[in-house]
Amino acid sequence: MAVTVSRKAHFNAAHRLYNKEWSDAKNKEVFGLCNNPNYHGHNYDLIVSLTGEVDVETGFVYDMKLLKEIICEKVEKNLDHKNLNLDVPYFKEINPTAENIVIFIWNILRTEFPKHLKLEVRLYETPRNFVTYSA
């Protein structure tokens, strides 16, 4: 009787796509406009989902208020109104594509929830481009 509970959050950030091993020409060719050295940005929307049994006493899989607070404390505070390339140490080495950001967030959140709960994270870079990760 596993139910999935999902919570939507959001943060606004700047980034650029860039591989420091490559020449400027190759970076521009592969990443196009997203390679602008002065950065561009997005309103990122985030959906965090936990799957597990419903607790008989509370009727909760996981307390949504607590889920909201953990996302705020562990994700939003570190990414909101930030430059991902410059302000987030992890992305000094790793290219902040939507794929890499969703894995980064998933890894942070995985340590916050009991292991018996399955965790999935979906990240909207724009309303038209989004990525989903679950391991």
Place this chain on the structure above:
Amino acid sequence: MAVTVSRKAHFNAAHRLYNKEWSDAKNKEVFGLCNNPNYHGHNYDLIVSLTGEVDVETGFVYDMKLLKEIICEKVEKNLDHKNLNLDVPYFKEINPTAENIVIFIWNILRTEFPKHLKLEVRLYETPRNFVTYSA
């Protein structure tokens, strides 16, 4: 060649979160604002999904008009403009969390569709909080 067909519906209802075995203090501590004894409410959005083979003659997995009517008759008529705790007998004993409501709806709908069709129900309590159930 299984395709999933999904239909969105909605209903407006009042509820409060409450465990009658607990003291008022514990209820307030666990459920916070959602424990308000005078109730609060939501515009619930519902997505019902059926997965199965496409019928060669109709091109349908399941007739969407019929799906719409069954959701209306079996779910909306019983929950729309209701107080879940007071007007729906099932929730006199069971705490009407989103998790418990989605299981309740799933169980009602499961008896309405052929067994070879997989059924999933997603319930949005708000645009930011939602739950998904499939068994």
Place this chain on the structure above:
Amino acid sequence: MAVTVSRKAHFNAAHRLYNKEWSDAKNKEVFGLCNNPNYHGHNYDLIVSLTGEVDVETGFVYDMKLLKEIICEKVEKNLDHKNLNLDVPYFKEINPTAENIVIFIWNILRTEFPKHLKLEVRLYETPRNFVTYSA
């Protein structure tokens, strides 16, 4: 060079439509399902708009952070997770239709902002029903 700045907020509440001067039969006839004596509820979305000149130093008509905080303090705290009929004194006498709620909110907010700023409030009772007030 007047610009309008708008901020979206939301609250969840229970209510019933009811005129205490009328018989139960007339209440039911006029208000239909919305007259359920046990209440029903909504996720209300609110858009507060202020129109005025852009300040040359800040580039703001009004600081959005402050606008957000005032809506939270003066509107959300008093209406969120409440029963409008029972928990909000104003609606003990006044029927909490969307029209009356939007006027109530507008009157509260009008005293919070400088008089030279035009104030408009829009209230979504559902994504399909909404009201707008400006005086």
Place this chain on the structure above:
Amino acid sequence: MAVTVSRKAHFNAAHRLYNKEWSDAKNKEVFGLCNNPNYHGHNYDLIVSLTGEVDVETGFVYDMKLLKEIICEKVEKNLDHKNLNLDVPYFKEINPTAENIVIFIWNILRTEFPKHLKLEVRLYETPRNFVTYSA
């Protein structure tokens, strides 16, 4: 470490539901308003998802710009501002239900992407009716 990348696209088209083996009466009974011989239409929304490993050099599962271009070239150009029954040869024989359209699009796109990437297509006929296909 498989991540799913998704891209939203859209096209506007006319269609009618119709089985040429059936009498007009049976077509009308089964397909109702959707059987209007003069056609009706929709703004179709499409979500194409690819699942696979993240490339270490690019940080991409698949280049979203390229994904966008392929959807445009192979799907939108053939379906946008078209009459599905009259302008798309495939639907001269096959009833253009949402289910059959999503399979049609999936089959077109399947040949465009490397086999190791899992492909899923979701098609919204309206915001309330949608179908999902993955094989």
Place this chain on the structure above:
Amino acid sequence: MAVTVSRKAHFNAAHRLYNKEWSDAKNKEVFGLCNNPNYHGHNYDLIVSLTGEVDVETGFVYDMKLLKEIICEKVEKNLDHKNLNLDVPYFKEINPTAENIVIFIWNILRTEFPKHLKLEVRLYETPRNFVTYSA
């Protein structure tokens, strides 16, 4: 103390843009893809707004249930699942652009509501193209 009440509705229809006084070449040049002789279609969203005083007894500017029914009876029944050019006599002479459709709907609805209520109609042809009319 005038409040505006708004109600959202929708209908699905086929159409083509076409001026019968013009050559095919000129029609194609001016209307582009929208001139496809086999038609294309849209999910039209409609927002009908009435502005007036709030009735003291009901708390209503206008009963939303009644507004919903009138839109259904007078607009949706005549346009939903129709071919605007072929099934709606008015558009045999008039080009069914969004502009002309919104004026058509406004004129139909104007006769349904008391004259002291201001009427505005907004029509979304797609989520990105919409028109608004009020006279």
Place this chain on the structure above:
Amino acid sequence: MAVTVSRKAHFNAAHRLYNKEWSDAKNKEVFGLCNNPNYHGHNYDLIVSLTGEVDVETGFVYDMKLLKEIICEKVEKNLDHKNLNLDVPYFKEINPTAENIVIFIWNILRTEFPKHLKLEVRLYETPRNFVTYSA
């Protein structure tokens, strides 16, 4: 018989709020997180509206295809995937608040359309914060 036609567009950009006449401390105090020296960013949504008479021959107030192209050419090409402070000369002197960006866009577009058409521009910085300008 004036109708308003509206077209939605979007662009993604980085910016920071900053008044170069002020100390860092005052900038931080007034602009808070939006003052991050490394920038943050948004998916900006733009709605451009033109109001005028409907042309009898075309049924258009203004050709939406042309409107779309002008917004793309004059606004999106200059702002999409850019850093507003660094890449757009106008914002080297002017603080790129939503208010100032909407006036900037309005001034660019005003020269593109006939004077008898009223022009309004709405800019969403996030789904919750937006500004509207018309002169």
